[in-house]
Amino acid sequence: SAVISQKPSRDICQRGTSLTIQCQVDSQVTMMFWYRQQPGQSLTLIATANQGSEATYESGFVIDKFPISRPNLTFSTLTVSNMSPEDSSIYLCSVRSGRTYEQYFGPGTRLTVT
Amino acid sequence: GESVGLHLPTLSVQEGDNSIINCAYSNSASDYFIWYKQESGKGPQFIIDIRSNMDKRQGQRVTVLLNKTVKHLSLQIAATQPGDSAVYFCAEINNTDKLIFGTGTRLQVFP
Numbered sequence: 377s378a379v380i381s382q383k384p385s386r387d388i389c390q391r392g393t394s395l396t397i398q399c400q401v402d403s404q405v406t407m408m409f410w411y412r413q414q415p416g417q418s419l420t421l422i423a424t425a426n427q428g429s430e431a432t433y434e435s436g437f438v439i440d441k442f443p444i445s446r447p448n449l450t451f452s453t454l455t456v457s458n459m460s461p462e463d464s465s466i467y468l469c470s471v472r473s474g475r476t477y478e479q480y481f482g483p484g485t486r487l488t489v490t
Numbered sequence: 491g492e493s494v495g496l497h498l499p500t501l502s503v504q505e506g507d508n509s510i511i512n513c514a515y516s517n518s519a520s521d522y523f524i525w526y527k528q529e530s531g532k533g534p535q536f537i538i539d540i541r542s543n544m545d546k547r548q549g550q551r552v553t554v555l556l557n558k559t560v561k562h563l564s565l566q567i568a569a570t571q572p573g574d575s576a577v578y579f580c581a582e583i584n585n586t587d588k589l590i591f592g593t594g595t596r597l598q599v600f601p
Contacts, residue, residue: 377536409589416498418579419534419591434588468533470589477522479581479589481533 378403378471380482388488389459396455397485399469404449406474410442413466413484422467425452459489498577500596509567511595513580518561520582524589525554525565529576537565537578567597575599 379402389395399408408425423431423444431444446452456463469482503509515523521542526534540547540554540563547554553566563580580592 380533418594419581421588421590424588472589477524477583477589478536478539479524480536481526483533486531 377478377480378405378473380469380471380480382467382469382482382485384485385483386486386488388490391460391489393459394455394457395459395487396453397467397469399452399454399482401450401471403473405471406449407472408446408452409470409472409479410444410452410454411468411470411481413468415465419468422454425454456487459487461489463487464489498594498596500598502598502600503570505570505572505599505601507570509565509570509574509597509599511565511567511578511597513563513565513592513595515561515563515580515582515592517582517584517590518558519585521585522583523554523556523563524581524583525552525563526579526581526591527574527576528579528594534579570597570599572599572601 381400383398410422411419413419421434422437423433425431425444425446427446443455466484466486468484472479524539525537527537528534538549538552538554540556545556551568555564577594577596579594581589
């Protein structure tokens with residue numbers, strides 16, 4: 377399985393500001409995804425990060441709020457823009473090699489918005 | 491660290507007993523299923539997967555059973571240990587090739 381790291385591991389931010397989360401994988405992967413896990417909840421898919429093109433967003437998530445970059449096959453960023461306390465969650469990067477459906481997750485970024 | 495799944499269903503088992511965690515899925519077109527284990531403060535950890543053309547798959551101390559007729563998935567853990575305490579999620583690859591998670595179950599192992 378791929379080794380996935382995320383930065384920062386946690387942050388406390390003020391409302392109205394933005395935070396960019398980085399995801400780095402130790403090998404080239406075909407597919408990268410971003411998920412959100414709100415307190416006490418399951419994981420919800422935010423978007424698929426596409427290399428060299430705009431991310432594909434799920435219903436309820438928009439590019440202006442969650443801009444995503446994926447400049448190459450091992451790196452992606454998710455920005456949480458104009459934050460409010462409702463954005464307090466764990467944000468998780470996930471990857472799939474493409475040869476199988478096996479999908480792996482990073483350790484998550486724990487965001488608290490005050 | 492912060493507890494994940496404070497409001498999730500909980501299964502309590504005694505150390506050494508077998509655990510069975512159940513999951514219902516909704517999409518009959520789903521072709522692939524994964525069980526994940528999430529410990530407090532960590533990301534989900536891949537445990538075992540199964541394709542829709544199978545009804546059983548075994549790993550080390552774990553077995554996944556798939557009943558497509560009633561759209562039900564279960565994870566069996568043999569000889570449950572304290573280190574098995576975590577939140578367990580089932581997830582399915584749907585017909586748009588996205589991995590979608592179920593609600594999760596918290597497993598508590600007591601001595």
